[in-house]
């Protein structure tokens with residue numbers, strides 16, 4: 001048994017139960033309205049859990065069917081709508097920039113547009129998975145799509 005298992009994190013009131021880890025691992029993706037106010041996507045990928053706002057910062061596309069891909073060592077969810085890339089751990093938007101458009105063949109590299117998608121904290125306690133909402137007062141572009149106007153999809157309560 002690892003020391004992490006011997007000393008699991010304490011539950012706090014801001015931790016919201018999402019589900020059993022075994023069920024999330026099996027499903028791969030879980031969507032949920034957390035604390036009655038925020039639609040969140042929890043992703044299990046390569047033995048790690050991630051939580052982020054469900055709707056893409058670009059135009060509110062639903063991210064739960066997005067592929068997970070690595071871009072220059074950064075794991076991203078790719079929005080199914082217009083293929084925007086969002087890093088799973090930071091919520092940064094990535095884009096492929098051309099170094100110098102006058103030089104052929106074109107050389108590109110992945111660059112960050114900065115923080116675009118709100119990322120939330122995931123905690124596992126004794127096989128249960130909890131999300132703590134990122135309540136930073138800093139406005140993040142994905143916040144725009146956390147209103148009733150965009151909640152056309154029914155989620156678990």
Ligand code: FES
Nearest residue numbers: 056059061079082
């Ligand atoms: Fe996600 Fe446009 S809505 S890329």
